[in-house]
Amino acid sequence: MQDVQIIDRGRGPEIAGTRITVYHIWEFHRAGDSRDDIALTFDLSSRQVQAAVDYIAAHRNEVEREYAKIQERIGQGNSDWVENQLNQNREKLQKRLGEKGKQLA
Template identity: 45%
Template sequence: MTAASNKQSAIIRTERGLTIAGTRITLYDIMDHVTAQYPPKFIRGLFELTGEQINTALAYIEANRAEVEAEYHQVLKEAEELQQYYAEQNRERIARIAVQPPKPGTEAAWEKLQAIRAKRQLKA
């Protein structure tokens, strides 16, 4: 195998999308930080990647920028849709839970939490 084909096989397509081989880290995870302009060394440490893995991922993103960005935007759109779906599905449940009294023995913790919330709302 040549160096180019080694780099190509380091990025694989799984059911999660374009993924760094041997990890569960997708290029879309990396793209979040690339678009926020984090340095490669920071991204590498954040995901506990080797130097070769981060360099390969960044090189793949750069070489296939249009394709990766199109998929990245699709992933972001789907994530937003899922978030909205589950927020709607759980709206009533969350409202019911919010009005329930605290469980016995947790009153002091609830009072402390309420005080922190009130203090935070005053700052806002």
């Protein structure tokens, strides 16, 4: 068996071979979820989850600091430009769905 690696490809530390960051694992781990429950949630092995938990324990201050930054960014919401794009795309989709409904009738 190979050791599970935690790597950083520029998105923060993640479990090698996945796109699951240690911050994903941290949320569930700090909420008290078991290793096996976390593994099931993310379709990971218990060893992969344990590697992330071990990484978190070894780098706790850094993980907590970066996680706080992530939560702060999420709390800011989308910029006006992004919200405008979302609204335009939503309107286009509704128009297409309306036209498709007319074609089917």
